[in-house]
Amino acid sequence: MKTIIKSFFLLATVALISCGGPEKKSTASKGALSGSAAEKVYVAPGEHDSHYAFISGGFSGQLAVYGLPSGRLFRVIPVFSQDPEKGYGYSEETKPMLMTSHGFVPWGDSHHPDISQTNGSVDGRWVFINENNTPRIARISLKTFETEEIIEIPNSAGNHSSSFVTENSEYVVAGTRFSVPFPQRDMSIKDMKGNFSGALSFLKIDKESGKMNIDFQIKMPGFNYDLSHPGRGKSHGWFFFSTYNTEESNTLMEVNASQNDKDFIAAINWKKIAEYVKNGGGKKMPANYAHNTWDDHTHTATTVMEKEVLVVDPKDVPGAIYFLPTAKSPHGCDVDPTGEYIIGNGKLAAAMTVHSFTKMIKAIEDKAFDGDAYGIPIIKFDAVNYGMLNQPGLGPLHTEFDTRGNGYTTFFISSEVVKWNVKDLKVIDRHPVYYSVGHLMIPGGNSRTPDDKYLVAMNKITKDRYLPTGPEVCQSAQLFDISGEKMELLLDFPTIGEPHYAAGISAQVIKDANPTKIFKLADNKHPYAVKSEAETKVVRKGNEVHIYMSMIRSHFSPDNIEGVKVGDKVFFHVTNLEQDYDVPHGISMIGANTSELLIMPGRTTTFTWEPKEVGVWPFYCTDFCSALHQEMQGYVRVSPKGSNTPLTYTLDGDVPGEEL
Amino acid sequence: MKKSNLLMIIGSFLLLGLFVFPLWNITLEAPQYPKPLGMDIYINKFIGANDEFDIKNINLMNHYVGMQYIPETIPEFKIFQIVIAVMSILGIIIGFTGKYKLFLGWFILMSLLGIAGMYDFYLWEYDYGHNLDPNAIMKFTNPDGSVMGFQPPLWGSKQILNFIAHSYPREGAVMMFIGMGMTFLAFLLGRKEANKS
Numbered sequence: 135m136k137t138i139i140k141s142f143f144l145l146a147t148v149a150l151i152s153c154g155g156p157e158k159k160s161t162a163s164k165g166a167l168s169g170s171a172a173e174k175v176y177v178a179p180g181e182h183d184s185h186y187a188f189i190s191g192g193f194s195g196q197l198a199v200y201g202l203p204s205g206r207l208f209r210v211i212p213v214f215s216q217d218p219e220k221g222y223g224y225s226e227e228t229k230p231m232l233m234t235s236h237g238f239v240p241w242g243d244s245h246h247p248d249i250s251q252t253n254g255s256v257d258g259r260w261v262f263i264n265e266n267n268t269p270r271i272a273r274i275s276l277k278t279f280e281t282e283e284i285i286e287i288p289n290s291a292g293n294h295s296s297s298f299v300t301e302n303s304e305y306v307v308a309g310t311r312f313s314v315p316f317p318q319r320d321m322s323i324k325d326m327k328g329n330f331s332g333a334l335s336f337l338k339i340d341k342e343s344g345k346m347n348i349d350f351q352i353k354m355p356g357f358n359y360d361l362s363h364p365g366r367g368k369s370h371g372w373f374f375f376s377t378y379n380t381e382e383s384n385t386l387m388e389v390n391a392s393q394n395d396k397d398f399i400a401a402i403n404w405k406k407i408a409e410y411v412k413n414g415g416g417k418k419m420p421a422n423y424a425h426n427t428w429d430d431h432t433h434t435a436t437t438v439m440e441k442e443v444l445v446v447d448p449k450d451v452p453g454a455i456y457f458l459p460t461a462k463s464p465h466g467c468d469v470d471p472t473g474e475y476i477i478g479n480g481k482l483a484a485a486m487t488v489h490s491f492t493k494m495i496k497a498i499e500d501k502a503f504d505g506d507a508y509g510i511p512i513i514k515f516d517a518v519n520y521g522m523l524n525q526p527g528l529g530p531l532h533t534e535f536d537t538r539g540n541g542y543t544t545f546f547i548s549s550e551v552v553k554w555n556v557k558d559l560k561v562i563d564r565h566p567v568y569y570s571v572g573h574l575m576i577p578g579g580n581s582r583t584p585d586d587k588y589l590v591a592m593n594k595i596t597k598d599r600y601l602p603t604g605p606e607v608c609q610s611a612q613l614f615d616i617s618g619e620k621m622e623l624l625l626d627f628p629t630i631g632e633p634h635y636a637a638g639i640s641a642q643v644i645k646d647a648n649p650t651k652i653f654k655l656a657d658n659k660h661p662y663a664v665k666s667e668a669e670t671k672v673v674r675k676g677n678e679v680h681i682y683m684s685m686i687r688s689h690f691s692p693d694n695i696e697g698v699k700v701g702d703k704v705f706f707h708v709t710n711l712e713q714d715y716d717v718p719h720g721i722s723m724i725g726a727n728t729s730e731l732l733i734m735p736g737r738t739t740t741f742t743w744e745p746k747e748v749g750v751w752p753f754y755c756t757d758f759c760s761a762l763h764q765e766m767q768g769y770v771r772v773s774p775k776g777s778n779t780p781l782t783y784t785l786d787g788d789v790p791g792e793e794l
Numbered sequence: 795m796k797k798s799n800l801l802m803i804i805g806s807f808l809l810l811g812l813f814v815f816p817l818w819n820i821t822l823e824a825p826q827y828p829k830p831l832g833m834d835i836y837i838n839k840f841i842g843a844n845d846e847f848d849i850k851n852i853n854l855m856n857h858y859v860g861m862q863y864i865p866e867t868i869p870e871f872k873i874f875q876i877v878i879a880v881m882s883i884l885g886i887i888i889g890f891t892g893k894y895k896l897f898l899g900w901f902i903l904m905s906l907l908g909i910a911g912m913y914d915f916y917l918w919e920y921d922y923g924h925n926l927d928p929n930a931i932m933k934f935t936n937p938d939g940s941v942m943g944f945q946p947p948l949w950g951s952k953q954i955l956n957f958i959a960h961s962y963p964r965e966g967a968v969m970m971f972i973g974m975g976m977t978f979l980a981f982l983l984g985r986k987e988a989n990k991s
Contacts, residue, residue: 652847686854687854712854713847713850713851714847714850714851714854715829761858761932762858762931
């Protein structure tokens with residue numbers, strides 16, 4: 135391993151000399167500190183940013199919402215991980231969101247956010263994001279900025295080449311980075327070759343509700359499907375997945391998966407396969423995967439365990455799938471806004487591969503094949519290749535595009551962003567980043583219409599860039615102005631978790647769609663909701679005590695409860711009766727083995743408490759809601775098991791709803 | 795038909811605008827309310843002016859200083875509807891019968907009713923702003939030691955603690971004022987026409 139790393143550094147040094155190398159750091163620093171850069175990122179108090187950036191929270195499992203150009207963090211949307219701040223994954227209503235075929239999984243590794251599209255442009259309705267570890271795709275509403283749906287992907291492992299959306303949001307895809315037995319079975323690992331598969335899953339998106347379902351899974355050869363992007367414009371109807379480990383090795387893969395000079399980009403004609411499936415093609419296979427959906431009327435998530443999935447064998451749909459040879463272990467697989475150029479960011483290659491969609495179609499017509507892999511035709515390299523971008527830098531990972539014919543590629547090893555002209559295959563500009571950049575994002579990047587003023591580079595390493603915070607330091611984003619010929623570094627800002635990719639969109643699109651401000655009480659269909667204080671009550675069912683509680687500035691109702699006993703399971707079903715923007719209330723109970731709840735106006739949320747000690751125990755509002763926030767509190771009396779303290783509940787001495 | 799009669803009919807007819815448009819508006823501005831709280835007063839209902847939940851939120855604010863909740867309905871809603879409907883129909887009938895002296899009579903009666911309405915509104919506002927819950931969470935006193943009231947202005951703008959309260963007529967009232975002006979003009983014109991003939 136060490137030799138490999140050493141040789142990379144050696145290579146890096148050579149490359150720096152040979153291609154002039156990135157500019158010196160001092161020049162860049164001066165650029166960032168110059169007055170013009172400061173002005174460009176300054177958003178005056180009370181003003182709004184021009185763009186939203188949804189930046190993956192990586193191993194935090196969440197999605198962070200930033201503003202551009204200021205780099206200010208507005209909100210962390212809980213997606214795949216529990217979030218005690220918001221009660222996500224702790225409240226009874228949100229727990230089902232984290233259910234999987236493996237049971238309740240409190241954490242996830244979120245990766246690639248992508249915004250829904252209409253006619254090839256980002257439309258700001260939903261963000262999709264994939265989870266790598268327990269393969270899942272989540273859909274987040276950009277009305278509520280909350281996770282509305284999470285669907286697990288069966289027969290898959292390491293859902294990395296995901297969750298990219300086609301240009302009319304027909305499909306969002308999932309892929310398999312770690313090929314596995316399909317279906318899973320007990321077998322020797324060393325028998326992997328030829329016996330593992332990589333599922334590529336196409337999830338249909340409902341046009342109105344956004345709800346996903348797995349339309350079909352393609353059972354591909356057991357390579358590692360790393361990243362993907364949809365065709366657009368002329369190539370709409372195709373999807374492109376990069377592969378590595380076409381060697382199909384199962385151990386010391388940093389060496390053994392890096393032997394082939396070329397791996398593949400898999401070109402999938404999904405329209406053809408969708409048609410095939412629509413006409414009854416494919417085979418239903420038993421499966422077991424969780425499908426979790428959130429309902430904004432019941433304010434509750436439900437889990438459905440799906441029991442089968444439609445599987446397509448490539449052999450059964452001839453002419454739908456081809457392999458495009460691509461220089462070594464391509465990571466990012468990117469398609470330019472016109473849909474003509476398909477870029478393989480060969481992370482272990484000295485040159486980047488640019489394929490031509492037009493050439494690909496002609497090669498298929500001419501049958502310009504160079505054999506096949508597991509029955510899938512391999513197109514001759516020269517018949518599909520548009521050209522190579524030679525010596526652009528070291529370790530290319532990802533490319534995004536502007537509308538002026540330029541690509542912007544990140545280089546992990548040489549730690550830089552390189553701007554190049556896709557048609558001319560010429561480097562135009564290069565700029566160092568600090569340090570070791572992974573993804574980059576131009577708002578509207580995965581679309582026909584990038585909004586190409588800004589570029590955000592997302593770095594894996596920061597070392598000395600920020601104030602030291604012990605051994606663990608933040609990862610970071612760097613904002614560039616790309617409106618001119620030269621890229622201009624404007625701003626550094628820290629990110630949560632690891633910023634794997636991001637999706638950006640003009641703020642106006644989302645603001646014009648009127649994001650939700652409150653949930654209407656009248657529409658609240660939660661079975662334990664109360665619509666007014668008069669409806670609040672406490673009901674005992676055996677050893678379960680259900681508290682129908684309300685909260686409004688600045689008290690709970692009821693706020694004095696007696697008759698709870700040790701051994702009871704107490705459910706606090708709490709409704710926020712407020713109907714005003716930005717007036718959430720919180721609630722927490724001493725001794726409850728869960729998080730606080732933060733409840734938005736008009737919403738009902740539940741937590742449980744199993745009191746273990748007799749006494750009088752307080753609960754209180756956790757969010758400074760009003761001038762009388764400190765007074766927003768109450769007591770529950772806990773009596774010994776078997777005691778006959780009657781169950782009572784009051785507010786200001788009266789039983790709610792009775793004095794009238 | 796004489797011009798004066800037509801004017802009288804249209805003027806009286808304009809009163810019916812009150813069944814469609816609000817009579818009055820009270821708006822409360824404060825830094826925490828970038829979208830101010832507002833209440834539109836119709837002759838038969840109160841409605842949130844800037845948001846359907848404005849009245850609920852005004853009540854929530856006001857309970858801190860012990861003010862009463864704005865009621866869902868008040869007896870005036872019935873009376874106002876009857877008065878406006880009767881006066882409008884009466885005016886139209888007078889307009890058709892064409893006696894200009896009656897135009898003035900109608901105008902004077904309507905003015906008196908209007909003043910009575912405003913006085914009633916003032917009494918409600920006074921009570922609303924001064925009849926405070928003795929257990930109010932926050933009690934404020936004026937510099938002279940008297941209990942501070944929170945009465946919104948009858949017409950105009952006024953600072954009340956952290957709020958600026960605005961109280962102004964709305965479309966319905968404007969139509970009524972214009973209509974009443976027209977009936978007075980009808981009287982003047984009618985007198986002129988009578989003198990000519």
